[in-house]
Amino acid sequence: MKKIDTSGMGCPQPVLMTKKAIEESPEGVEVIVDNNVAKGNVERFLNSSGYKLKIREEDDIFIIEAEK
Amino acid sequence: MKGKRGIIITGGIVGLISVVLVYLGNPGNMGFCIACFLRDIAGGIGLHRAEVVQYIRPEVIGLVLGAMLIAIKNKEFEARGGSSPFIRFVLGIVVMIGALIFLGCPLRMVLRLAGGDLNAIFGILGFVFGIFIGVKFLDKGFSLKRNYKMTKIEAYLFPAMNIGFLALLVLAPAFIFFSEGGPGSMRAPIAIALAAGLIVGGLSQRSRLCMVGGTRDMILFGDNYLLLGFLSIIVFGFIGNLAFGFLNIGFLDQPIAHTDGLWNFLGMAIVGWGSVLLGGCPLRQLILSGEGNADSVVSIMGMFAGAALAHNFGLASSGAGVTVNGKIAAAICFAVLGIVSFANSKGLVGAKTSNS
Numbered sequence: 001m002k003k004i005d006t007s008g009m010g011c012p013q014p015v016l017m018t019k020k021a022i023e024e025s026p027e028g029v030e031v032i033v034d035n036n037v038a039k040g041n042v043e044r045f046l047n048s049s050g051y052k053l054k055i056r057e058e059d060d061i062f063i064i065e066a067e068k
Numbered sequence: 069m070k071g072k073r074g075i076i077i078t079g080g081i082v083g084l085i086s087v088v089l090v091y092l093g094n095p096g097n098m099g100f101c102i103a104c105f106l107r108d109i110a111g112g113i114g115l116h117r118a119e120v121v122q123y124i125r126p127e128v129i130g131l132v133l134g135a136m137l138i139a140i141k142n143k144e145f146e147a148r149g150g151s152s153p154f155i156r157f158v159l160g161i162v163v164m165i166g167a168l169i170f171l172g173c174p175l176r177m178v179l180r181l182a183g184g185d186l187n188a189i190f191g192i193l194g195f196v197f198g199i200f201i202g203v204k205f206l207d208k209g210f211s212l213k214r215n216y217k218m219t220k221i222e223a224y225l226f227p228a229m230n231i232g233f234l235a236l237l238v239l240a241p242a243f244i245f246f247s248e249g250g251p252g253s254m255r256a257p258i259a260i261a262l263a264a265g266l267i268v269g270g271l272s273q274r275s276r277l278c279m280v281g282g283t284r285d286m287i288l289f290g291d292n293y294l295l296l297g298f299l300s301i302i303v304f305g306f307i308g309n310l311a312f313g314f315l316n317i318g319f320l321d322q323p324i325a326h327t328d329g330l331w332n333f334l335g336m337a338i339v340g341w342g343s344v345l346l347g348g349c350p351l352r353q354l355i356l357s358g359e360g361n362a363d364s365v366v367s368i369m370g371m372f373a374g375a376a377l378a379h380n381f382g383l384a385s386s387g388a389g390v391t392v393n394g395k396i397a398a399a400i401c402f403a404v405l406g407i408v409s410f411a412n413s414k415g416l417v418g419a420k421t422s423n424s
Contacts, residue, residue: 008148011348012284015289035146044291045289
């Protein structure tokens with residue numbers, strides 16, 4: 001599973017990075033986001049791309065695990 | 069407001085409140101215009117001396133403070149910054165110059181169409197064209213690099229500055245300018261304009277409303293979320309204008325607009341391209357400024373500077389049309405956008421990596 005960290009990136013970079021990640025690793029990705037806006041955007045994108053999501057919060061970040 | 073209902077309701081309220089603000093005194097099709105209002109504030113504090121556009125607009129103050137209050141309530145108020153600050157400042161100047169050539173930010177572009185000003189169609193075509201160019205560079209790896217956590221004071225300074233603006237507006241010391249004629253003299257009552265800003269600021273913070281994001285996300289991801297807000301403003305603004313009898317469909321005799329289609333197109337192309345590079349339209353930058361994003365504050369400061377330059381150097385258009393200086397400035401703006409876009413796209417310059 002490919003892992004990416006989008007911390008500190010502004011719109012629309014977190015979703016763009018996620019899009020590239022699932023192109024390289026269609027079976028699943030793990031995305032770290034560090035704010036609610038990016039979390040919402042990445043969530044919406046992965047949901048509409050047909051992934052099942054598990055989200056957990058650690059300190060100041062969210063870890064979004066996406067699997068087909 | 070997770071679903072699409074929130075963004076549609078936000079767009080609807082923005083459209084309707086805008087019409088009410090015009091009814092209560094704001095210039096035509098200018099219930100809200102972030103570019104125009106920042107320009108008016110720049111004039112109000114004397115950064116330029118264009119007598120017809122000087123007024124500290126309470127709507128802007130409301131937008132910033134409304135966004136801040138809701139962000140604090142939802143634990144989204146956070147000091148962040150350090151992502152290519154001076155590039156953002158320069159892009160702020162560029163976006164403002166483009167907007168003042170067209171005569172409106174993307175939000176006013178939409179409100180102009182909702183009021184029947186068909187010149188806005190050329191603006192929208194240019195806007196979409198500009199976004200398209202920006203997206204091409206995003207595809208090539210364009211980025212202004214990451215931001216970092218800052219100390220709390222970084223987040224509070226801009227909202228505090230807006231409280232200072234409010235004090236200057238209400239106390240009206242002699243060094244503050246108030247237009248006696250022209251658009252700057254047309255204004256809704258302070259308390260109502262401030263309340264309108266607070267409401268729209270809060271709703272925009274919650275829904276992430278962004279004029280440039282709609283088209284951008286549609287092209288990049290096929291995601292229509294933000295585009296629904298854009299369209300909702302047009303629909304509800306149209307309904308509001310119809311209800312208040314403001315609807316005036318045509319190209320001629322439109323309030324604070326010119327009929328030069330080519331320059332309406334090019335002005336908004338600059339705004340669309342620049343806003344994609346900044347990561348959001350002027351409204352979104354203002355909302356993020358209220359949330360503690362210092363990079364957006366720097367962009368807004370660039371817009372203040374751009375507004376002052378635009379009027380001091382005669383770059384801004386008027387109802388009479390576009391100026392020669394404005395056209396030269398537009399060419400420079402396109403050159404700056406091109407250079408910034410190339411220099412920050414890792415797929416085009418610098419270290420080429422195989423799969424990042």
